[in-house]
Amino acid sequence: MAAPEEALWERDDHTEGKHLVLEEYLKAWFPILGTAKANQRILFVDGFAGPGEYAGGEEGSPVVAMRVLAEHAARERINAEVVFVFIEKDAKRADHLKGLRDEWLPKLPERTRIRVLNDSFPSVMDEVLKELAEEKAQMAPALVMMDPFGIRDVPLTVIAGILANPKCEVYVTFMWEQMNRFLTALEFESHLDEMFDTTVWRKAISMQGDERRRHLYLLYRAQLKKAGAKHVLPFHLFKGQRRKYSLFFATGHVLGSDRMKKAMWKIAPFGDFSFRGGTADQLVMLGVAEPDFRVLREALHRRFAGAGWVKIQEVLNFVRSDETMFHDSQVKVPVLKPMEKTGKIEVRRRTGQRRFKYPNGCRIRFL
Numbered sequence: 001m002a003a004p005e006e007a008l009w010e011r012d013d014h015t016e017g018k019h020l021v022l023e024e025y026l027k028a029w030f031p032i033l034g035t036a037k038a039n040q041r042i043l044f045v046d047g048f049a050g051p052g053e054y055a056g057g058e059e060g061s062p063v064v065a066m067r068v069l070a071e072h073a074a075r076e077r078i079n080a081e082v083v084f085v086f087i088e089k090d091a092k093r094a095d096h097l098k099g100l101r102d103e104w105l106p107k108l109p110e111r112t113r114i115r116v117l118n119d120s121f122p123s124v125m126d127e128v129l130k131e132l133a134e135e136k137a138q139m140a141p142a143l144v145m146m147d148p149f150g151i152r153d154v155p156l157t158v159i160a161g162i163l164a165n166p167k168c169e170v171y172v173t174f175m176w177e178q179m180n181r182f183l184t185a186l187e188f189e190s191h192l193d194e195m196f197d198t199t200v201w202r203k204a205i206s207m208q209g210d211e212r213r214r215h216l217y218l219l220y221r222a223q224l225k226k227a228g229a230k231h232v233l234p235f236h237l238f239k240g241q242r243r244k245y246s247l248f249f250a251t252g253h254v255l256g257s258d259r260m261k262k263a264m265w266k267i268a269p270f271g272d273f274s275f276r277g278g279t280a281d282q283l284v285m286l287g288v289a290e291p292d293f294r295v296l297r298e299a300l301h302r303r304f305a306g307a308g309w310v311k312i313q314e315v316l317n318f319v320r321s322d323e324t325m326f327h328d329s330q331v332k333v334p335v336l337k338p339m340e341k342t343g344k345i346e347v348r349r350r351t352g353q354r355r356f357k358y359p360n361g362c363r364i365r366f367l
């Protein structure tokens with residue numbers, strides 16, 4: 001979309017998918033990070049925060065995040081100080097967001113701080129990362145969302161600086177449609193160089209259709225890994241048949257990957273990690289959505305056949321990683337149990353442990 005001029009703008013239908021995934025992920029993220037004794041502070045940074053709501057009154061990402069914490073059943077167990085940092089370059093939007101911050105702050109746990117910065121994301125982050133480097137300090141565990149209208153101001157070097165901190169993750173918008181349309185425009189060159197931190201994206205100029213898309217998506221994924229991510233997961237937003245943009249989640253932690261896949265499956269129950277407005281929900285209600293677990297069975301077989309006896313934990317971590325599209329609740333009953341029943345796996349359990357259960361410590365051989 002062309003960047004709107006006004007402070008608040010109409011929300012597109014597909015935008016909802018971005019917020020639904022964020023909401024589901026934060027429901028897991030706040031208690032996991034916020035109750036860990038080691039974490040005195042956790043940060044949710046919304047680097048392109050917007051005004052906090054849309055012209056029709058729908059919530060923007062900062063309000064989604066504050067609401068998830070305000071309504072969380074585990075909010076009393078969260079010992080860490082939760083800091084929301086909302087960065088917004090446009091003064092009118094930042095002011096609007098400050099108004100919403102004032103409304104939400106009293107509803108949040110006592111140890112919550114909210115900072116609204118009327119500034120530009122890369123300059124704020126550059127400053128923060130420079131200070132941390134000078135003090136040889138680490139950033140507190142953080143989820144950093146980067147959701148610009150276009151492709152500028154999301155340099156990969158900043159993402160690398162964030163991911164260099166062990167519990168920091170990013171959720172970044174990849175503006176596919178705009179990128180595809182303006183790939184040859186001279187004014188975009190330097191932004192694309194910054195975004196990919198390489199000039200290899202230029203190869204896509206001579207490509208068309210799926211080949212071009214595959215090249216740019218795989219390149220971005222590879223560059224995020226080079227920037228420090230161990231797991232990279234894309235989620236796609238469609239308007240009808242048109243792929244508008246995608247969100248890339250990048251993390252260093254296998255549990256982050258697993259929880260994000262759970263969030264994505266909840267919003268996209270076909271397992272295609274795509275959101276198309278309201279259609280998916282209707283099909284679930286009709287009972288059409290049914291994950292195809294054959295894909296996971298085959299992936300497990302490819303990975304572990306011939307590997308001897310493997311610990312269940314190793315199997316689960318493989319599934320949690322970005323090497324599969326599945327998450328760990330989809331392993332035991334839907335996949336291992338039928339595989340054991342049909343003799344595709346053998347299981348070594350301690351005496352007294354029941355068949356078709358896969359507790360920690362059991363070992364599996366894929367035949």
Ligand SMILES: C[S@@+](CC[C@H](N)C(=O)[O-])C[C@H]1O[C@@H](n2cnc3c(N)ncnc32)[C@H](O)[C@@H]1O
Pocket residue numbers: 047048049050051052053059060061062087088089090093119120121122147148149153
């Ligand atoms: C797509 S909107 C964000 C929407 C918001 N994340 C949400 O989901 O509700 C992008 C916002 O980034 C702001 N912006 C543009 N360039 C920026 C920059 N360099 N730093 C911070 N904010 C910026 C725009 O004014 C706009 O409000």
